[in-house]
Amino acid sequence: MRQKSSAQRRGERGRGKRAPGRPRSEQARVSILRSTLKLLGENGFSDLTMEGVAEHADVGKATVYRWWPSKAALVADAFAGSTTRKLHFPDTGSVRTDMSQQMRQLIKIFRSRRGRIVSAILAAGQSDRDVIAAFRERFLKPRRQEAYATLRRGIARGELREDVDMDLLLDSLYGPIYMRFLIRHDKLSPDFVDNLCKLVLSGASPSPIPRAPGRPRHGIKRRTG
Amino acid sequence: MRQKSSAQRRGERGRGKRAPGRPRSEQARVSILRSTLKLLGENGFSDLTMEGVAEHADVGKATVYRWWPSKAALVADAFAGSTTRKLHFPDTGSVRTDMSQQMRQLIKIFRSRRGRIVSAILAAGQSDRDVIAAFRERFLKPRRQEAYATLRRGIARGELREDVDMDLLLDSLYGPIYMRFLIRHDKLSPDFVDNLCKLVLSGASPSPIPRAPGRPRHGIKRRTG
Amino acid sequence: MRQKSSAQRRGERGRGKRAPGRPRSEQARVSILRSTLKLLGENGFSDLTMEGVAEHADVGKATVYRWWPSKAALVADAFAGSTTRKLHFPDTGSVRTDMSQQMRQLIKIFRSRRGRIVSAILAAGQSDRDVIAAFRERFLKPRRQEAYATLRRGIARGELREDVDMDLLLDSLYGPIYMRFLIRHDKLSPDFVDNLCKLVLSGASPSPIPRAPGRPRHGIKRRTG
Amino acid sequence: MRQKSSAQRRGERGRGKRAPGRPRSEQARVSILRSTLKLLGENGFSDLTMEGVAEHADVGKATVYRWWPSKAALVADAFAGSTTRKLHFPDTGSVRTDMSQQMRQLIKIFRSRRGRIVSAILAAGQSDRDVIAAFRERFLKPRRQEAYATLRRGIARGELREDVDMDLLLDSLYGPIYMRFLIRHDKLSPDFVDNLCKLVLSGASPSPIPRAPGRPRHGIKRRTG
DNA sequence: CAATAATCGAGACGGTACGTCACGTCTTCTT
DNA sequence: AAGAAGACGTGACGTACCGTCTCGATTATTG
Numbered sequence: 001m002r003q004k005s006s007a008q009r010r011g012e013r014g015r016g017k018r019a020p021g022r023p024r025s026e027q028a029r030v031s032i033l034r035s036t037l038k039l040l041g042e043n044g045f046s047d048l049t050m051e052g053v054a055e056h057a058d059v060g061k062a063t064v065y066r067w068w069p070s071k072a073a074l075v076a077d078a079f080a081g082s083t084t085r086k087l088h089f090p091d092t093g094s095v096r097t098d099m100s101q102q103m104r105q106l107i108k109i110f111r112s113r114r115g116r117i118v119s120a121i122l123a124a125g126q127s128d129r130d131v132i133a134a135f136r137e138r139f140l141k142p143r144r145q146e147a148y149a150t151l152r153r154g155i156a157r158g159e160l161r162e163d164v165d166m167d168l169l170l171d172s173l174y175g176p177i178y179m180r181f182l183i184r185h186d187k188l189s190p191d192f193v194d195n196l197c198k199l200v201l202s203g204a205s206p207s208p209i210p211r212a213p214g215r216p217r218h219g220i221k222r223r224t225g
Numbered sequence: 226m227r228q229k230s231s232a233q234r235r236g237e238r239g240r241g242k243r244a245p246g247r248p249r250s251e252q253a254r255v256s257i258l259r260s261t262l263k264l265l266g267e268n269g270f271s272d273l274t275m276e277g278v279a280e281h282a283d284v285g286k287a288t289v290y291r292w293w294p295s296k297a298a299l300v301a302d303a304f305a306g307s308t309t310r311k312l313h314f315p316d317t318g319s320v321r322t323d324m325s326q327q328m329r330q331l332i333k334i335f336r337s338r339r340g341r342i343v344s345a346i347l348a349a350g351q352s353d354r355d356v357i358a359a360f361r362e363r364f365l366k367p368r369r370q371e372a373y374a375t376l377r378r379g380i381a382r383g384e385l386r387e388d389v390d391m392d393l394l395l396d397s398l399y400g401p402i403y404m405r406f407l408i409r410h411d412k413l414s415p416d417f418v419d420n421l422c423k424l425v426l427s428g429a430s431p432s433p434i435p436r437a438p439g440r441p442r443h444g445i446k447r448r449t450g
Numbered sequence: 451m452r453q454k455s456s457a458q459r460r461g462e463r464g465r466g467k468r469a470p471g472r473p474r475s476e477q478a479r480v481s482i483l484r485s486t487l488k489l490l491g492e493n494g495f496s497d498l499t500m501e502g503v504a505e506h507a508d509v510g511k512a513t514v515y516r517w518w519p520s521k522a523a524l525v526a527d528a529f530a531g532s533t534t535r536k537l538h539f540p541d542t543g544s545v546r547t548d549m550s551q552q553m554r555q556l557i558k559i560f561r562s563r564r565g566r567i568v569s570a571i572l573a574a575g576q577s578d579r580d581v582i583a584a585f586r587e588r589f590l591k592p593r594r595q596e597a598y599a600t601l602r603r604g605i606a607r608g609e610l611r612e613d614v615d616m617d618l619l620l621d622s623l624y625g626p627i628y629m630r631f632l633i634r635h636d637k638l639s640p641d642f643v644d645n646l647c648k649l650v651l652s653g654a655s656p657s658p659i660p661r662a663p664g665r666p667r668h669g670i671k672r673r674t675g
Numbered sequence: 676m677r678q679k680s681s682a683q684r685r686g687e688r689g690r691g692k693r694a695p696g697r698p699r700s701e702q703a704r705v706s707i708l709r710s711t712l713k714l715l716g717e718n719g720f721s722d723l724t725m726e727g728v729a730e731h732a733d734v735g736k737a738t739v740y741r742w743w744p745s746k747a748a749l750v751a752d753a754f755a756g757s758t759t760r761k762l763h764f765p766d767t768g769s770v771r772t773d774m775s776q777q778m779r780q781l782i783k784i785f786r787s788r789r790g791r792i793v794s795a796i797l798a799a800g801q802s803d804r805d806v807i808a809a810f811r812e813r814f815l816k817p818r819r820q821e822a823y824a825t826l827r828r829g830i831a832r833g834e835l836r837e838d839v840d841m842d843l844l845l846d847s848l849y850g851p852i853y854m855r856f857l858i859r860h861d862k863l864s865p866d867f868v869d870n871l872c873k874l875v876l877s878g879a880s881p882s883p884i885p886r887a888p889g890r891p892r893h894g895i896k897r898r899t900g
Numbered sequence: 901c902a903a904t905a906a907t908c909g910a911g912a913c914g915g916t917a918c919g920t921c922a923c924g925t926c927t928t929c930t931t
Numbered sequence: 932a933a934g935a936a937g938a939c940g941t942g943a944c945g946t947a948c949c950g951t952c953t954c955g956a957t958t959a960t961t962g
Contacts, residue, residue: 021937022927028939044352046271051917060940065919119351122407126348127269129409136410167411168401168420176393176400182347182407184354185361186392195393203428245960246906253908276948285909290950471911472953478913494802496721501943510914515945569801572857576798577719579859586860617861618851618870625851626843632797632857635811636842645843653878696932697931703934726922735935740924904961913952918945926939931932 024067031057032064036078041113045075045120072124076134079121089146095154099173100197102147106174107188110181119182144170161206172200249292256282257289261303266338270300270345297349301359304346309334309364314371320379324398325422327372331399332413335406344407369395386431397425474517481507482514486528491563495525495570522574526584529571539596545604549597549623550647556624557638560631569632594620611656622650699742706732707739711753716788720750720795747799751809754796764821770829774848775872777822781849782863785856794857819845836881847875 035057039048050071054061068074087109089102109115118139125132147170154160160169176196180186260282264273275296279286293299312334314327334340343364350357372395379385385394401421405411485507489498500521504511518524537559539552559565568589575582597620604610610619626646630636710732714723725746729736743749762784764777784790793814800807822845829835835844851871855861 019937020929020935022939024938025927046352049917050919054940058940060938060942061918062920062941063939066938123348123351126344126407127271132407132409136408140408140410165420165424168417168424171401171404171411172397172421172424174400175402175404176396178407179396179400179403182351182357182403183361183365184357185365186396192393195390196397199390199393199397199428200425201428203424203426244906245904247908247958248906250908274948275950283909286911286949287951288908291907469911470909470955472913474912475953496802499943500945504914508914510912510916511944512915512946513913516912573798573801576794576857577721582857582859586858590858590860615870615874618867618874621851621854621861622847622871622874625849625854626846627850628857629846629850629853632801632807632853633811633815634807635815636846642843645840646847649840649843649847649878650875651878653874653876697934698932700934724922725924729935733935735933736923736937737925738934741933902962904959906957906959908955908957910954910956911952912954913950915949915951916947917949918947921942921944923941923943924939925941926937928936928938929934930936931934 025063028057028059028063029067032059032067032074033078033081036074037082037117040075040078040117040120044116045071045124048075048120050074070128072128072131075121075124076131076138079117080134080138082117087143089150091150091153093157095150095157095159096197096201098150098153099147099201100194102150103173103177103193103197104190107177107181107190107193110177111188115181122182158206160201160204164204169200169204172203173197250288253282253284253288254292257284257292257299258303258306261299262307262342265300265303265345266341269341270349273300273345275299295353297353297356300346300349301356301363304342305359305363307342309339312368314375316375316378318382320375320382320384321422321426323375323378324372324426325419327375328398328402328418328422329415332402332406332415332418335402336413340406347407383431385426385429389429394425394429397428398422475513478507478509478513479517482509482517482524483528483531486524487532487567490525490528490567490570494566495521495574498525498570500524520578522578522581525571525574526581526588529567530584530588532567537593539600541600541603543607545600545607545609546647546651548600548603549651550644552597552600553623553627553643553647554640557627557631557640557643560627561638565631572632608656610651610654614654619650619654622653623647700738703732703734703738704742707734707742707749708753708756711749712757712792715750715753715795716791719791720799723750723795725749745803747803747806750796750799751806751813754792755809755813757792762818764825766825766828768832770825770832770834771872771876773825773828774822774876775869777825778848778852778868778872779865782852782856782865782868785852786863790856797857833881835876835879839879844875844879847878848872 032053035053036048039052039056048071050064051061053059053074054064057064064074068077087102087105090098092098092101110118121131121135125135148166151160151164151166151169155162155164173196177188177193180188180192186192257278260278261273264277264281273296275289276286278284278299279289282289289299293302312327312330315323317323317326335343346356346360350360373391376385376389376391376394380387380389398421402413402418405413405417411417482503485503486498489502489506498521500514501511503509503524504514507514514524518527537552537555540548542548542551560568571581571585575585598616601610601614601616601619605612605614623646627638627643630638630642636642707728710728711723714727714731723746725739726736728734728749729739732739739749743752762777762780765773767773767776785793796806796810800810823841826835826839826841826844830837830839848871852863852868855863855867861867
């Protein structure tokens with residue numbers, strides 16, 4: 001998905017031996033990716049042109065094509081490279097708070113200029129499997145790993161059922177956000193996030209027997225019916 | 226959004242009075258819309274060309290442009306016109322069953338050839354607000370109206386809390402489906418739908434016993450089993 | 451060789467019936483050909499670009515390619531269309547004078563700006579048989595027809611042998627001009643033309659028995675040796 | 676015109692002192708020139724690329740550019756280096772036979788694969804004066820020196836007029852060949868050569884009897900038979 | 901029934917961006 | 932210092948669609 005690595009392109013001789021020939025220009029690479037993000041944020045995916053990227057990056061069109069086979073690949077790589085910080089999960093002692101806080105950060109990004117890039121990626125991904133794969137690998141997966149940890153803490157604390165399907169739970173939490181983000185039928189507000197957490201997490205709590213939060217009870221499935 | 230009506234185009238003389246001149250060819254209209262859907266399903270939105278539509282529909286390019294101002298409008302209109310049947314909500318006496326059955330129909334569509342069209346629409350909608358609006362109005366809203374009714378029946382039966390936020394609830398049910406549909410990180414199986422319903426709807430069910438945060442304010446029947 | 455005719459392109463229905471569709475723009479056609487000649491005269495064949503022609507003619511690049519398949523075809527057609535006037539053969543009563551005068555006109559053209567175009571055509575013709583064919587058909591042949599007439603008058607007058615090989619004779623007269631024009635090893639002066647005529651035509655005269663010019667004697671081959 | 680000499684390039688220190696550093700690779704030089712000729716013969720001048728030459732010669736592109744400033748220079752040099760043997764003038768005791776035999780050799784070359792190279796050179800020469808100059812110096816001139824000698828023998832033998840303009844005569848003999856070679860309007864056959872010689876040389880032979888316009892001014896032997 | 905008017909198909913038009921190719925220059929390591 | 936390798940910015944290539952524009956032909960209403 002990303003651009004062909006120098007090593008790939010040259011037959012991977014490895015062992016520290018540099019391949020002959022002029023080395024790839026790091027400056028060009030960075031400039032291209034930066035320009036891509038910039039133009040993507042300005043005009044969306046369909047108005048993004050390779051020609052425009054090359055010009056804005058002060059780079060030959062061939063240089064763009066030398067390393068990225070398509071607009072989609074370029075966009076995916078540019079997006080992947082711009083690893084979004086500030087999307088970590090806090091550890092407040094409450095799953096709901098942890099999740100809620102991270103999800104608030106997410107909708108903040110979705111509503112910012114970067115959101116335009118994300119939606120462009122997702123749109124492009126609908127006709128290019130590499131793009132959507134890049135989104136999954138570079139954006140979704142890393143965060144989901146952290147989310148697993150957060151959920152596990154919740155399980156340990158007894159806030160969530162031990163047998164909870166974590167993927168289902170996470171999709172239930174994030175799905176509504178993505179849906180509103182893409183279909184824009186309702187607003188992405190912090191309150192929405194809070195209520196969403198409350199609704200979904202309560203469905204995953206070890207109820208129905210009331211329990212004081214924060215007192216972990218391990219290894220005991222409880223069922224009423 | 227849809228094509229300009231004949232009336233609009235002619236200055237809206239209305240009252241049954243037909244404008245002079247050759248009337249619009251219904252055959253061309255239908256052929257264009259059908260070709261649009263066909264080509265959209267074959268190659269996705271980005272490979273759909275007005276030129277291709279015109280040729281496939283055996284129609285002059287100008288005829289397409291005469292009635293639809295842009296590719297997006299054409300696509301939106303074609304999609305809207307193809308109102309999907311078989312997405313009604315049953316009334317089985319159980320919210321969870323009602324919802325689950327309808328959602329199973331939905332994922333069936335999403336996984337079929339028509340799914341390609343839906344994803345193309347959603348993708349196109351990310352850079353054209355008219356397209357996404359058309360999706361909302363023609364596809365989402367009608368079904369949501371039915372969903373409200375289904376939920377209301379559930380409330381009446383005591384399966385759902387009286388104060389439930391129906392939009393939040395519906396987004397929590399459908400959001401995960403859209404997310405998996407678009408990001409393709411996990412499978413859209415009937416089991417997934419069932420578990421999703423169970424998780425979310427249990428979070429919306431009246432608590433059997435008052436919880437720490439937020440006890441039920443209204444007189445609602447409680448169910449244990 | 452020339453651009454595809456409208457008729458060809460549309461299946462040649464002939465009989466006055468016009469094909470449907472917007473008719474070809476005569477203005478564009480003329481502008482393109484004119485621009486081609488202009489740019490060709492300025493910078494030679496290798497510096498002539500289709501892009502440049504299109505721009506200079508205020509025309510879309512596709513319009514150029516729609517009618518001329520290659521730069522060579524375009525150049526050939528532009529050249530052919532610019533039928534050079536002032537290359538007629540006079541009738542002075544003397545072959546040598548007739549030929550000499552016409553050949554002087556030719557070298558005048560060769561030494562002018564138009565000469566650049568001719569040499570560009572001949573150069574392009576070395577790697578494109580259509581171009582050289584165009585040169586032959588449009589430029590060489592018409593003049594050669596006139597030349598035949600001139601020579602025949604000379605034969606009738608007894609200035610040339612009756613059995614003279616006219617093609618050989620004409621190549622002997624014009625070949626040296628083309629050679630000097632292309633190889634530029636010696637000058638193309640009027641004197642050169644005169645001496646050339648004298649040399650070659652004397653070789654074609656019905657000598658060796660001296661004869662007063664202007665008294666035709668038909669049907670009698672004379673041989674000394 | 677030819678490639679820059681090593682001496683030039685290094686500031687001409689002369690006196691046998693070799694410049695420091697790696698000496699020029701003779702192998703590369705030869706390989707480049709050979710590749711040039713080969714590719715030139717295959718596809719003509721316009722399809723010949725520096726890139727192709729470098730690749731075919733297994734040589735770095737920069738190595739080509741280091742020694743030849745342009746494609747034209749390379750071609751001219753390659754052609755010059757390939758001095759065509761077997762174009763000598765015989766001495767049979769008859770000008771016409773001498774010339775005819777050499778000219779037959781020439782058209783044989785023109786009709787062979789080497790002819791393609793010659794026409795490519797002449798074509799390239801139309802937009803690059805260095806190329807045509809190379810052709811003159813390396814190809815035309817050497818042969819013309821020999822031709823002068825042949826003609827002088829003919830004058831001495833009384834086959835040609837003493838005051839004959841040798842350059843005019845030679846252009847009259849070779850011009851038609853070049854013309855047919857480049858314009859391809861008629862065939863280059865041995866018979867053509869013979870007739871050409873007969874026609875032109877008879878025009879240059881001493882007149883047996885003084886003619887009306889211009890009687891011989893110098894004491895020239897006269898031949899009747 | 902003729903005149904008027906808007907439609908239709910066809911297809912050429914001036915453009916823009918595509919993705920490729922060769923240009924001539926450069927930067928690296930190797931010989 | 933020359934060599935090969937190969938990336939670089941540049942610019943033309945020929946193609947595909949864009950959205951607009953004439954055309955002749957067709958099909959309705961209006962006078």
